[in-house]
Amino acid sequence: MDFQLKTLSTAQAATDKTDALIVLVPDGAKAAAPSKADALATAIDAVRQAGDLPAKAGKLLALYRPAGVTAPRVLLVGAGDGSAGAVRNAVGAAVQAVKAAAPKRVTLLLPSGMDGLAVRAAVIAAADASYVYTTTKPKVEARSIRQVVLGVADASAVKSAFAEASATVAGIELAKEWGNRPANHCTPTLLAGAAQALGALPRIQCEVLGPKEVAKLGMGSFAAVAQGSSEPLRFIVLRYQGAAKDQAPVVLVGKGITFDTGGVSMKPAAEMDEMKFDMCGAASVLGVFRALGELKPAINVVGLIPAAENMNDGKALKPGDVVTSMSGQTIEVLNTDAEGRLILCDALTYAKRFAPAAVIDIATLTGACVVALGGVRSGLFSSNEALATALSAAGDRAQDLCWRLPLDDEYAEGLKSNFADVANIAGRAGGAITAAKFLQRFAADYPWAHLDIAGTAWKSGSAKGSTGRPVGLLMSYLMARAAEGASAPAAPRKAARKARATP
Structure with missing residues (x-):
């Protein structure tokens, strides 16, 4: 998607050569003074005085070839109170409506007074509404909308917000692309190839470890988890260096189960096809690095992706097996369908070598989180108040919402085992929390947060597909951190060099 930012008044938008013109009209907008020179403003004023356009965000009124307007199709859309959330709803509804006419160029006019958050919401909503998956549908044409021109009162005032939004869209769409791919088109090896391709972007490096290297690391x-599949595992290490080498990085850990049968603890057949989405945490990490490569912010970020299939054969992991994690802690596997935490715990231990300022893991981890929060907010767990507050605020800014859940020690009682240091699952009650408590055991050495995106990473039903979340939240957090100077203390240089030398 090609986004362009322009300073446009209603009079200028009226003469813009575009296939469709979308005009956001917020509640309480001042009526324009009648003017023959501004046909669009006059038309909007007439519509408002007639009461034909409800103020509620997303309500539409179509005008066909209105007098004095160059665009053949004009769509007025209520923008509610003009907040970022209202703008998102309005733009999403409008772009969805104009898609039927297959326009190649769309001009989206925002009213004066809208800030960078509204601009960001408009760009991301336009991209989301026009996205089309085509990788395994060769007979389907790509999105008809090739270019969106965003018209604002003062382009220079929102230039940085627009740039961030455009880069975030690129990241979201990469995450969607890989999330939507069927498992035979998204093996651990292919996912590693996507990560390696990001190494062509500025300041990004990629390293991929295979089964031998993973075994050597312990x-x-x-x-x-990977031993029951014929597809070899891959451990992907991405590095983005935008700041000084001694600045402590933020580490993102993405769950990369490219298909999850549940293993011996087999999932029911209904909707098992959706288990291709079990690598959406990994896809979000790829998306973040795609956006970082475009924006080049002054921050250091590491991405860790343990990628594997959870399958069945004669070598598959069995309930009751005890495995030894990289941390040295032993784990009794009571349910092989609780495999995400088994791959994440080793990645969280690996993250320690980077002396991180913060570690955030992102995973489609538990159905319990879907029950708790549905598809509106991702679950947020954290052992660090400042990190939790920053992530929650980032989600609000990005309209990629999360909700913090507790981590009381009492929730860990069900993880006790007679045969290992810890069991990989507790009872059904509080399942999203007990999963987070399991991960917390492996993240004691740094500020840590866990995002359970099981309810937000994809949609089911007729709208089935990846959402690209939480790329928006993560980019909002990282960009705010970069703006603040990311002043967290770094590890001593000598220790950092030693860590990098470890395979």
């Missing part, structure tokens, strides 16, 4: 928990 990642017995990760390796155990």
Whole structure:
């Protein structure tokens, strides 16, 4: 998608050569003074005085070839109170409506007074509404909308917000692309190839470890999950260096189960096809690095992706097996369908070598989180108040919402085992929390947060597909951190060099 930012008044928008003109009209907008020179403003004023356009965000009124307007199709859309959330709803509804006419160029006019958050919301909503998956549908044409011109009162005032939004869209769409791919088109090896391709972007490096390297590192928990599949595991390490080498990085850990049968603890057949989405945490990490490569912010970021299939054969992990994690802790596997935490725990231990300022893991981890929060907010867990607050605020800014859940020690009682240091699952009650408590055991050495995106990473039903979340939240957090100078203390240089030398 090609986005362009322009300073446009209603009079200028009226003469813009575009296939469709979308005009956001917020509640309480001042009526324009009648003017023959501004046909569009006059038309909007007439519509408002007649009461033909409800103020509620997303309500539409179509005008066909109105007098004095160059665009053949004009769509007026209520923008509610003009907030970022209202703008998102309005733009999404409008772009969805104009798609039927297959326009190649769309001009989207925002009223004066809208800030950078509204601009960001408009760009991301336009991209989301026009997205089309085509990788395994060769007979389907790509999105008809090739260019969106965003018209604002003062382009220079929102230039940085627009640039961030455009880069975030590129990241979201990469995450969607890989999330939507069927498992035979998204193996651990292919996912690693997508990560390696990001190495062509500025300041990004990629390293991929295979089964031998993972075994040498002692990642017995990760390796155990992969042992039932003919597809070899991959451990992907991405590095973005936008700041000084001694600045402590933020580490993102993305769950990369490219298909999840549940293993021996087999999932029911209904909707098992959706288990191709079990790598959406990994896809979000790829998306973040795609956006970082475009924006080049002054921050250091590491991405860790343990990628594997959870399949069945004679070597598959069995309930009751005990595995040894990279941390040295032993784990009794009571349910092989609780495999995400088994691969993440080794990645969280690996993250320690980077002396991180913060570690955030992102995973489609539990159905319990879907029950708790549905598809509106991702679950947020954190052992660090400042990190939790920053992530929650980032989600609000990005309209990629999360909700913090507790981590009381009492929730870990169900993880006790008679045969290992910890069991990989507790009872059904509080399942999203007990999963987070399991991960917390492996993240004690740094500020840590866990995002459970099981309810937000994809949609089911007729709208089935990846959402690209939480790329928006993560980029909002990282860009705010970069703006603040990311002043967290770094590890001593000598220790950092030693860590990098470890395979």
